Amino acid sequence: MRRVYSSDFLCNEVTKLLMDVPEVVVNRLPQYVRALRQILEDGSEIVSSQLLGQTLQMTPAQIRKDLSYFGRFGKQGRGYNVRYLVTELQDILQLDHEWNIAVVGVGRLGRAIISYPGFSPEGFKVIAAFDSDSRQVGQSIGGLIVQPMDELADTVRQKGIQIGIVAVPAAQASDVVERITSCGIRAILNYAPVNPLVPPEVKVRNIDPVLSLQSMTYYLRSGDTGSTSN
Amino acid sequence: MRRVYSSDFLCNEVTKLLMDVPEVVVNRLPQYVRALRQILEDGSEIVSSQLLGQTLQMTPAQIRKDLSYFGRFGKQGRGYNVRYLVTELQDILQLDHEWNIAVVGVGRLGRAIISYPGFSPEGFKVIAAFDSDSRQVGQSIGGLIVQPMDELADTVRQKGIQIGIVAVPAAQASDVVERITSCGIRAILNYAPVNPLVPPEVKVRNIDPVLSLQSMTYYLRSGDTGSTSN
DNA sequence: AAGGGTTTGTGAAACAAGTCGCTAGCAGCT
DNA sequence: AGCTGCTAGCGACTTGTTTCACAAACCCTT
Known part of the structure; x- marks a missing residue:
C-alpha cells in the first residue's frame, strides 16, 4: 500500500x-x-x-x-x-545497544552492584571496576579485576565505556563524579548520598534509599489504621 | 521574651x-x-x-x-x-523517631539491604526479615532470623513495624505488597521492577536502577565529546 | 539613633505538566 | 456498503510548580 x-x-x-x-x-x-x-x-x-x-x-x-x-x-x-x-x-x-559500564567503588555496595544480575539482560554490561583503595586493587570481583583510579581514563577510552556507576562513600563522591565526567562519560548512576554538580551535558540519576524513606515518614502521622476504635 | x-x-x-x-x-x-x-x-x-x-x-x-x-x-x-x-x-x-522496618525477600538484594549500614544512623532499623522460600526460613542474616511469610502480620503488630521493604522477584512483588499493606503498613520501599497498586493511604517509593539507566540512554546520542575533531 | 546593605516571606506572574473534549479514522457486524 | 462502537491524536483548557519582585524586617556600622 x-x-x-x-x-x-x-x-x-x-x-x-x-x-x-x-x-x-x-x-x-x-x-x-x-x-x-x-x-x-x-x-x-x-x-x-x-x-x-x-x-x-x-x-x-x-x-x-x-x-x-x-x-x-x-x-x-x-x-x-x-x-x-x-x-x-x-x-x-536506544535500548538495543549494549552499554558498557564502569563501577567505581567496590565496597559492600559496589560488589552488590557488580554482581547484580538485572543489568545484563537489559544490555547494561559492567565491564570494569575501580577503587582508590590499593588493598582492593587487583582483587577479582564477579570476574572483574579491580583497577586503580588512575587507569580510569584509559580504560574508558579503550573499552568504550559510556556509563559510570558511583558507589563510594559520600566524602569521595564529588571527586569521583568529577573524574568520571572528565573522561567524557555523560551518564552517571550515583548511589552516594550527595547531589553531585555536573556540567549540563551530563545526566545523573541518584539512588538513595534513605532519602526515599525520609520523605515517606512525613506521611506516617497517626492515621491509626488497623485496630478497631471502640 | x-x-x-x-x-x-x-x-x-x-x-x-x-x-x-x-x-x-x-x-x-x-x-x-x-x-x-x-x-x-x-x-x-x-x-x-x-x-x-x-x-x-x-x-x-x-x-x-x-x-x-x-x-x-x-x-x-x-x-x-x-x-x-x-x-x-x-x-x-519525623526523623527523630525510630522507624521499624521489615524486609521481605532475602535473596542477594535482600541480604544487601539488611546488611546496609546506612539505615541505622538515620533511625531506620531493620528488625525483621521474611521469605516465602522455606529453605531460607530459619537462617540468620545480619543477626535476624528469617521468618516465614505467614508470621508477617503478627510480627508487624508485635514489633511495631511501620515500614516494609520489598526485595522479591518481580513476579511475587504485587502479592507481597498486598500482604504488607493488609497488615496496616503505610510506607513501602520497593526494589522490585514493578509498579505495585496500593490504596491511597499507602506511600510507595520505587527504586529501580534499570529504569534509571534506561531513561539516561535516551540522552546518550552521538554528542561525540572527548576526541578532538580535526 | 539613623542609614545602608542584606535577606526573608509572599502574592503575582510565568512557565510546565496534565486533563478534557472533540474530530477523524479504523474494525467488525449486519 | 453502511452503520456502530471504539480509540488515537491533538488543540484548548485546567491544574500544578517555579520564578519574580518587592515590602517588611533585621544586623551592623557609624
Whole structure:
C-alpha cells in the first residue's frame, strides 16, 4: 500500500524530533516498555491507551500525549500494536545497544552492584571496576579485576565505556563524579548520598534509599489504621 | 521574651498545617536536611537561601517557598539559623523517631539491604526479615532470623513495624505488597521492577536502577565529546 | 539613633505538566 | 456498503510548580 504524506505532516514529524521532550516524559518511557513487554508476554498483540493506563495507573490521555512527542504509533478504533510500539520505544531509548559500564567503588555496595544480575539482560554490561583503595586493587570481583583510579581514563577510552556507576562513600563522591565526567562519560548512576554538580551535558540519576524513606515518614502521622476504635 | 501573635497570623499557621503540601516539596525536605547538616559540620551556624541554593543547585526562591509551607524559620537580613532549621525539618519529617522496618525477600538484594549500614544512623532499623522460600526460613542474616511469610502480620503488630521493604522477584512483588499493606503498613520501599497498586493511604517509593539507566540512554546520542575533531 | 546593605516571606506572574473534549479514522457486524 | 462502537491524536483548557519582585524586617556600622 502506498501512502501519501503532506509536507505539513512531514514537517511536523521533523519538528517533533528536534523539539526537546520534557524529561518527565522520557523518564516514563522505560515504564511503558516494561509494561508493554509484560502485556506481550500475557498474549496480547494489541493494547489501548485505556488498558495500558489501567496497568500503570495513569490516565490514557497522558500515555497518548507522551507517545505523541515521538510519533504516531497507534490506530484509531484499535489501539497500539504492542510488538511495534515496544520496538519503537526501544529504538527511541536506544535500548538495543549494549552499554558498557564502569563501577567505581567496590565496597559492600559496589560488589552488590557488580554482581547484580538485572543489568545484563537489559544490555547494561559492567565491564570494569575501580577503587582508590590499593588493598582492593587487583582483587577479582564477579570476574572483574579491580583497577586503580588512575587507569580510569584509559580504560574508558579503550573499552568504550559510556556509563559510570558511583558507589563510594559520600566524602569521595564529588571527586569521583568529577573524574568520571572528565573522561567524557555523560551518564552517571550515583548511589552516594550527595547531589553531585555536573556540567549540563551530563545526566545523573541518584539512588538513595534513605532519602526515599525520609520523605515517606512525613506521611506516617497517626492515621491509626488497623485496630478497631471502640 | 514575650511575643504577641495576631489572630490572623495564628490562623494562617493553622491553615498551613491543614493545607496539604505538594509532594514534590516534601520530597525535597530530606535533601535540605542533609545539606544543612553538612553546612553545620563545616562550621556555619547561619545560612542564607542563596548559599543553600548554591550547594543544592536550586534557586533561593524555591527553597524559601518550600520552607514557607511549614512556617517561618528565617530572619530577614540574616538568613536561617542552621541548627534551628535542621531540628524543625527533622520534626516535620519525623526523623527523630525510630522507624521499624521489615524486609521481605532475602535473596542477594535482600541480604544487601539488611546488611546496609546506612539505615541505622538515620533511625531506620531493620528488625525483621521474611521469605516465602522455606529453605531460607530459619537462617540468620545480619543477626535476624528469617521468618516465614505467614508470621508477617503478627510480627508487624508485635514489633511495631511501620515500614516494609520489598526485595522479591518481580513476579511475587504485587502479592507481597498486598500482604504488607493488609497488615496496616503505610510506607513501602520497593526494589522490585514493578509498579505495585496500593490504596491511597499507602506511600510507595520505587527504586529501580534499570529504569534509571534506561531513561539516561535516551540522552546518550552521538554528542561525540572527548576526541578532538580535526 | 539613623542609614545602608542584606535577606526573608509572599502574592503575582510565568512557565510546565496534565486533563478534557472533540474530530477523524479504523474494525467488525449486519 | 453502511452503520456502530471504539480509540488515537491533538488543540484548548485546567491544574500544578517555579520564578519574580518587592515590602517588611533585621544586623551592623557609624
